[in-house]
Amino acid sequence: DGGITQSPKYLFRKEGQNVTLSCEQNLNHDAMYWYRQDPGQGLRLIYYSQIVNDFQKGDIAEGYSVSREKKESFPLTVTSAQKNPTAFYLCASSMDTPTNEKLFFGSGTQLSVL
Amino acid sequence: AQTVTQSQPEMSVQEAETVTLSCTYDTSENNYYLFWYKQPPSRQMILVIRQEAYKQQNATENRFSVNFQKAAKSFSLKISDSQLGDTAMYFCAFSLPTGNQFYFGTGTSLTVIP
Numbered sequence A: 001d002g003g004i005t006q007s008p009k010y011l012f013r014k015e016g017q018n019v020t021l022s023c024e025q026n027l028n029h030d031a032m033y034w035y036r037q038d039p040g041q042g043l044r045l046i047y048y049s050q051i052v053n054d055f056q057k058g059d060i061a062e063g064y065s066v067s068r069e070k071k072e073s074f075p076l077t078v079t080s081a082q083k084n085p086t087a088f089y090l091c092a093s094s095m096d097t098p099t100n101e102k103l104f105f106g107s108g109t110q111l112s113v114l
Numbered sequence B: 001a002q003t004v005t006q007s008q009p010e011m012s013v014q015e016a017e018t019v020t021l022s023c024t025y026d027t028s029e030n031n032y033y034l035f036w037y038k039q040p041p042s043r044q045m046i047l048v049i050r051q052e053a054y055k056q057q058n059a060t061e062n063r064f065s066v067n068f069q070k071a072a073k074s075f076s077l078k079i080s081d082s083q084l085g086d087t088a089m090y091f092c093a094f095s096l097p098t099g100n101q102f103y104f105g106t107g108t109s110l111t112v113i114p
Helices: none
Strands: A004-007 A010-013 A019-025 A031-037 A043-051 A054-057 A064-066 A076-078 A087-094 A109-113 B003-005 B010-014 B019-021 B024-026 B033-039 B046-052 B064-069 B074-079 B088-095 B102-104 B108-113
Touching: A004 A087, A010 A019, A019 A031, A019 A087, A019 A109, A043 A064, B003 B088, B003 B102, B010 B019, B019 B108, B024 B074, B033 B064, B033 B074, B046 B064, B046 B074, B074 B088
Parallel strands: A010 A109, B010 B108
Antiparallel strands: A004 A019, A019 A076, A031 A043, A031 A087, A043 A054, A064 A076, A087 A109, B003 B024, B019 B074, B033 B046, B033 B088, B064 B074, B088 B102, B088 B108
């Protein structure tokens, strides 16, 4: 079945450590996104990518980095510069066709600080 | 700037009754897409319903329907015959046909009471 796979489901970060969240899709979608979800704040966009080897900052990109070396993969690194990383992270993808535009989501990664 | 506002942080409804969740948005664009996403306790985001702004007819999906008022920039979700499985956080969102940008509200937590 086609879909988006995020791993791990739970991740713990020590202070000063960089951690990487994985996101893989087999939907052949061009666009991929990373959102951060905090209680009461909805979804906030961290980064998005419309095409391989290109990505754009979202509203809260500071302390995060991404890469898009393959169409299927869009990993997110939470760097030590992100001082409040505890949150639920959602990866999503979409087709770049206006007639069928909608977001497909992965099952998320809960990141906590030790 | 594009914004989405959900003014009801929490709502409850008796099983088998009808409930309406409110959403307003702000954009200067004329063509866009509107969505309601459901996030149950599993935290998997699920698309409930989608509306294209150029279509006057309100979208329906089984027990879910919308009241789309373009001039008022309002997009409410009506859930008929509420079921226990409808208990979830509901997010209103919209996107523009270019740029692959999606904008989310802060969500409404709906509880269906048996």
